Amino acid sequence: MNAQAQLPTVFDVQRVRADFPLLARTVHDKPLIYFDNANTSQKPLSVIEAVDDHYRLHNANVSRAVHQLGEEATAAYEGARDKLARFINATSRNELVLTSGTTQAANLVAYSYALPKLQPGDAIVTTVMEHHANIVPWQIIAQRSGATVKAAPIDQRGELIVEEFVKLLTPEVKLACVTHVSNVLGTVNPVRELARECRKRGIPLLVDGSQAVPHRPVDVQALGCDFYMLTGHKMLAPTGTGALWARKELLQAMPPFFGGGEMIREVSFDGTTFAEPPHRFEAGTPNIAGFAGLSAAIDYYDSIGFEAIHAWEQQLLAYATDRLREVPGLRLFGEAKEKEPVISFLIEGAQATDLATLLDLQGVAVRSGHHCAHPLMKFYGVPATLRASLAFYNTREEVDAFVTALLKVRTLLM
Numbered sequence: 001m002n003a004q005a006q007l008p009t010v011f012d013v014q015r016v017r018a019d020f021p022l023l024a025r026t027v028h029d030k031p032l033i034y035f036d037n038a039n040t041s042q043k044p045l046s047v048i049e050a051v052d053d054h055y056r057l058h059n060a061n062v063s064r065a066v067h068q069l070g071e072e073a074t075a076a077y078e079g080a081r082d083k084l085a086r087f088i089n090a091t092s093r094n095e096l097v098l099t100s101g102t103t104q105a106a107n108l109v110a111y112s113y114a115l116p117k118l119q120p121g122d123a124i125v126t127t128v129m130e131h132h133a134n135i136v137p138w139q140i141i142a143q144r145s146g147a148t149v150k151a152a153p154i155d156q157r158g159e160l161i162v163e164e165f166v167k168l169l170t171p172e173v174k175l176a177c178v179t180h181v182s183n184v185l186g187t188v189n190p191v192r193e194l195a196r197e198c199r200k201r202g203i204p205l206l207v208d209g210s211q212a213v214p215h216r217p218v219d220v221q222a223l224g225c226d227f228y229m230l231t232g233h234k235m236l237a238p239t240g241t242g243a244l245w246a247r248k249e250l251l252q253a254m255p256p257f258f259g260g261g262e263m264i265r266e267v268s269f270d271g272t273t274f275a276e277p278p279h280r281f282e283a284g285t286p287n288i289a290g291f292a293g294l295s296a297a298i299d300y301y302d303s304i305g306f307e308a309i310h311a312w313e314q315q316l317l318a319y320a321t322d323r324l325r326e327v328p329g330l331r332l333f334g335e336a337k338e339k340e341p342v343i344s345f346l347i348e349g350a351q352a353t354d355l356a357t358l359l360d361l362q363g364v365a366v367r368s369g370h371h372c373a374h375p376l377m378k379f380y381g382v383p384a385t386l387r388a389s390l391a392f393y394n395t396r397e398e399v400d401a402f403v404t405a406l407l408k409v410r411t412l413l414m
Helices: 013-017 045-058 068-087 102-117 136-145 162-167 191-200 248-253 288-304 306-324 352-361 374-380 396-413
Strands: 096-099 123-127 148-152 173-179 205-208 227-231 242-246 264-268 271-274 330-333 342-347 367-369 385-389
Touching (some): 045 288, 068 288, 102 173, 102 227, 191 205, 306 396, 342 396, 352 367, 352 385, 352 396
Parallel strands (some): 123 148, 123 173
Antiparallel strands (some): 096 242, 264 271, 330 342, 342 385, 367 385
């Protein structure tokens, strides 16, 4: 294909890049090329200013004070919940538990929803392509309860074998889990189909949306899942922010697993009554400034629109994939029909870490390693890969410079 000819001309990427201060810096006296967006995204100035504005003008704790600052901080925190509810089309703001990220969200489901239901012989289903955050919590509670964790396989293209996933949905399964988009392969999983099959069998489906929400619109009602997790720092927001969406009836039935202030109605030594969801699951002081930043991040996405974002990223993905095929000895991992802009690869005769280190000296930031996906590395028979993950503020010129740098460092290692 002629990727260059297909690149859109209406998306003003240079205007967008001007909103991201860090993209203008140099690394090792080279212009920065930031291709580690699946790890964490860069932040637009509006997000940085929202965090700064909170600490300069509104800093107070939430839901604890009637003074002006306290009311402003609470409004900012709860405003982020409102925006997230709209962002993923939840039926109610009360279905959104604000968390520190996907890892906390997964553990909340593990200990508050799944563990009380598990008995010896029960099972949890996940897939080979999952991030460790969607594997390890299930293993821990399975070990405690005598349950097992079963993993659905994928094919060499990096696509989930749906019929094998469905075969695992036997009566003893109490929860199924799947990533919406693989952080290593970029594969987009057929969540609606999986949710439909789970629903037929009365099995709740949890979806890890960490790598989906930065790239595409998400509608939890349309997806038909029961739990959906997201993390803020991958979607332009500060670290330490995220959310768990869950169906109202599930949250209502879940006991808290993390206790402390602000998640209660009344405490006495005769017993404690807990707040209604979602506050039942939000003990302690949250990352208030971070959620002010997350609110600004959603506004930024809205200002551009996912139609434009997705179109640009898909064109960059196609262009980058074509250019990488020009590199001698390069092996691609993950060639699903539908994927987001994540490209994992190796070059014959070169270690991933060595490549990443030398690329850094050329100003190129990519990720090397197992990407918190050991089972996936084992499936492909490799200890690690190099991963270039793109975002809508990246450019074709950066792709060209990346490939030039890759060819250069390959020569040094051969």
